[in-house]
Amino acid sequence: MSRALSGIGVGSGTACGPVARMAPPPTLPAARAVADAPAEARALREALAAVAAELSEHAAAADGTAADVLSAQAMMAADPALADMAAALISDNALDAPHAVDRALADFRSGLLAAGGYFAERAADLDDVRDRALCRLLGRPRPGLPDPGHPYVLVAEELAPADTARLDPAQVLALVTERGGPTGHTAILAKALGLPAVVGCTAAATLTDGQTVLVDAAEAAVEIDPDPAAVQRARDRERRRRARAQGAGPGRTSDGHPVALLVNLGGLAELESAAAADSEGVGLFRTECLFLDRTEAPALDEQQDSYRRVFTAFAGRRVIVRTLDAGADKPLPFVTSGPEENPALGVRGLRTAARAPELLETQLAAIAAAAAGSGAQVRVMAPMVSLPGEAAWFAERARAHGLPLAGAMVEVPAAALRAERFAAACDFLSIGTNDLAQYTFAADRALGALAELLDPWQPALLQLVAATARAGAALGKPVGVCGEAAADPELAVILAGLGMTSLSAAPACLPEVRAALAALPMAHCRELAALALDAPDAATARARVREHLG
C-alpha cells in the first residue's frame, strides 16, 4: 500500500530509489554519573584524536579554501588545551565526556563570538568539531552526507551550502527536504544539477533509510513504496520529458518569435559547464563569488582576470554582469556596516555604492578592461535599484568606463510600477523574480512556510512582469527574467506571452524551456498569459495553463 507526501516541487523530473537520510547533528544526552574518571578522560582523548585524524583525511582530499578550513579544524580537534580542559572538567567537575567536550568548546566558542567579525564566523567550525566528537563518544553516525554505496534519494531536514558542494550527482537521484522554499538553496542546487526535488515537505521527517520512494517534482509529491505500475508510468514520463528536451539552438516560439535563452552563472567553478550548455549567453553573472569569504575586495587585476575567463569562454555570445550584490543574506565585511534589523530591506545591492563608491568604480573598470577584445558582448546591470535616478547614475558610471550597455534589475515593486522611467534611464531591464516576489508579498524568500506567496505563478507578480514588459516594448528596450521563474517550462511560456525578450536560468533547465517555447505560436503564449493574469491565485493560474497545454 503506497502513501504520498506532498511538498513544493522543483523542476519537472521524476526519480525512484532508496532513501538515505542526512544524519542530523547530535544532541547532548542527559548528564550521567562517571564512575571511572581516568577511563572517561581516555575515551575523550581518543575521540578527539579520531576526529582530528578524520578531519586531516578530509583536508588531504580537498583543495583550496576547503582544505585550509579542514586542516585548521583538525588542529582544533588535536589542540592539547582542549583535551586538557575537558579532562579537567571530568576529574574536577565530575562531568561525563560528552558534556566535558561540549563545555570546553563552548568556552572557546564564546571567546570567538566576543571577538566578532571573522572570528565569530569560525564558531561554526568549532560546532562541527563538537558534533563530530559527540558522535564518536555516543557511537552515532557522524553528521553529513550519507554514503550507502549505491544511488539514493537524499532526504534531509535542510541542506547547507557545505553539504551541497560535496554532493555527488552520480550517486544522488533526487532531493527531498523537510524545510526550504521554492527559491531556497536546495531548490537552486537541484536546478543547477538537473535533479528532481521536493522541498518544504514536512512529512519527510518520517522517511527512513532504505525505504523506496518515487519523487515526482511536477506533482510535488513523494510516494512511499510506490506500486510497480506507478514507477513504470513515471519512467515513461521521464523518458518523454528527456526526448522533448532534445532540441537545440536559440529560443523561439513555433512561429519564430525570438526569446533568448541565457544561463545564470554563480561562480567560476560552474564556468566550464555553463559555457558548454546550448545557450545564447549569460543572463546573470553573479559576481559575489569573487568577493565572498574575503576581508578585502579583490584588486582590479584579480577581478579583471576572473571576468576575462568568463568573457573568453562566452566569446561571440552576450554576458550580462551584475555588479556586486552585497548586503542582506550576503554580508561582506568591507561593504556592510554592522548588523541591520531587516537586512533584506537594508543597504544592499546598488545601495552599497553610496557607502563604498570605489568598489563599484573598480569593478566597472575591471569589467571594461576584461571586455576589451574578449569577443563577448558584455553588458552590466545593477542590483536593487529603486529609483530611475539610480539607474541613470549607474548607466552614466558604466559609460564613463567605456561600457556602452547598462541595465537595471527590477526586484523592487517601485521599479516595476515606474518601469517606463527606468527603461528610459538605461538600456535594458532584467526582472529578478525571487526578490520581486519577496518584496511584493512581504514574504521572506527563505521561509518555506510562505512558499505559496513566493510562488512565481502569483498573478500579482505576473502583473508586475507584464507592466515592465509593456514599458520596455514602448521604448524598444529589452526586458528579461533572470529569476527561478524562468526555469519552469510552463511558466516560461507565460513569460514569453507577457513580452519577455530573454529568459535566464540554470543551464540544466534550458532544454525543457526551449522545447516548451518551440511548441506554441506567440499568439497562443499571449492567450495563456492572459489566462494566468486573470486567475485569483498561483495554484489556479498554474492549473488553468496546464489544462490548456494538455
Next chain:
Amino acid sequence: MSLPLTVTTTVGAASGLHARPASLFVQAAARQPLPVRVARPGQASVDARSLLSVMSLGAGHGETLELSVIGTETDSEDAQGAQDRQVARTVLDELAALLATDLDAVVQAGR
C-alpha cells in the same frame, strides 16, 4: 624568582589571527624548543601551541600582542643561564617576526 622574557609585536595578518593565519603561527610555536605564551598586554596569557586559545584572543590586524617565555633557567646568572636566555630570545624574535607578517597573504600564496 623566575622573570619572564617578553617581546611585543603587532598582528600583521590582514584579517587578524583567525583560523588559517593562527594555525600557521601555532604550528611554528609548536616547533620551538621552549613553550611560548601569548597575551594581549595586561591580560592572562595563553599557550601559543593551542590553536583554540590563540584564536580566542580575537586579535585583529594591527593589535599588539606580547610573547613570553617563563623561564626556570633563564634567570640564572651562570653561563648556562646566559645561553638559555639567548635561545629564548631567538625563539621569541622568530615568532614575533612571524606574527608581524601578513599571514593571510602567506596562506593565499601557498595555494
